[in-house]
Amino acid sequence: MTIPPRDDDQVIVTTKGEVSEGAKAYAASKVSRLHQHAHGPVLLTRVKLTYAEGEDVERNAIAEAAMDVDGRLVRGQVATHRIEEAVDLLVDRMIRQLDQAAAKARTRERRPSGEPAPRPDRVIISPEEREVVAHKSFAIDRATLEEAAFDMEVLDYDFFLFTEADDGRDKVVFRGPEGDVQLATGPPTETVEEALERLDAGGEPFVFFCDADTGRGAVAYLRYDGHYGLIRPADG
Numbered sequence: 455m456t457i458p459p460r461d462d463d464q465v466i467v468t469t470k471g472e473v474s475e476g477a478k479a480y481a482a483s484k485v486s487r488l489h490q491h492a493h494g495p496v497l498l499t500r501v502k503l504t505y506a507e508g509e510d511v512e513r514n515a516i517a518e519a520a521m522d523v524d525g526r527l528v529r530g531q532v533a534t535h536r537i538e539e540a541v542d543l544l545v546d547r548m549i550r551q552l553d554q555a556a557a558k559a560r561t562r563e564r565r566p567s568g569e570p571a572p573r574p575d576r577v578i579i580s581p582e583e584r585e586v587v588a589h590k591s592f593a594i595d596r597a598t599l600e601e602a603a604f605d606m607e608v609l610d611y612d613f614f615l616f617t618e619a620d621d622g623r624d625k626v627v628f629r630g631p632e633g634d635v636q637l638a639t640g641p642p643t644e645t646v647e648e649a650l651e652r653l654d655a656g657g658e659p660f661v662f663f664c665d666a667d668t669g670r671g672a673v674a675y676l677r678y679d680g681h682y683g684l685i686r687p688a689d690g
Contacts, residue, residue, distance in 0.1 A: 464496060465485055466500050467481050467482050467485075467502075468502050470503070471506060472505050472507070473503045473504075477537040477538060477541075480538055480541060481541045484541050485499060485501050485544075485548075486499070487545070488519075488548050488549065488552065491552045492523045492528075493523060493555060493556035494526075495523070495524050496521060496522065497522040497525065499519065499520070499521045501517070503537055503541075504516040513534050515534055515536050515537045517532050517543070517544040518532075521552075523552070526555070527601050528548065528551045528552055529601070529605060532547060579681070584682050586684050587677065587683050588683075588686065589683075589684075589686075598618070601619075602614050602616040602625075612628060613660055613675070615671060615673050617687060624664075628660070641663045641671055644666055645665075646672070649674040650674055653675070653676065653682070659675055660676070661673070668686070671687065673685045
């Protein structure tokens with residue numbers, strides 16, 4: 455079901471599961487207020503509300519948004535216990551995303567073309583002392599290469615794991631040596647332990663691999679605190 459946009463507020467709300475009409479109207483009203491925080495004209499805003507049934511679902515209310523600001527996407531996702539609460543948290547997150555996108559745009563205008571943003575130095579600790587810190591990737595459904603690259607820029611990441619919209623494959627966009635955006639595909643199938651061994655042996659900041667346990671793409675990398683980071687797909 456869809457709530458039509460209100461006047462010039464291009465907000466489209468779709469739902470999945472038991473989401474009330476009141477919750478949909480609440481989301482449309484709250485998200486439309488984000489337009490005043492945009493750093494350019496808002497061409498379209500899509501919101502998806504999901505309520506997942508089941509006792510095994512820890513946070514069953516999910517609010518997602520994708521805002522087209524002058525041809526570039528700003529996106530956010532929140533999962534919690536109530537739809538209205540998820541919408542409130544989503545709006546807070548999207549405000550931060552929009553502010554970051556505006557700051558990035560201003561930085562790009564001031565920075566000489568092709569010059570990458572400075573990065574902090576990594577803490578160096580021995581592999582025997584490192585711990586694995588795992589978390590899910592940031593994603594809304596599937597993304598195009600352009601959307602993934604923009605998300606990486608907005609979030610100020612060195613790489614970004616996503617599921618490609620056209621072919622459904624897990625891929626990684628990352629910053630090249632000159633700060634340019636590159637794409638990694640076709641990762642080798644291996645266990646997390648094997649990926650960490652390859653990470654240690656190769657001296658690279660991250661390795662992209664197909665997790666032998668899940669069959670999905672994953673990324674192992676060295677965090678700035680010296681420990682291992684492990685990223686898996688948001689829906690994996």
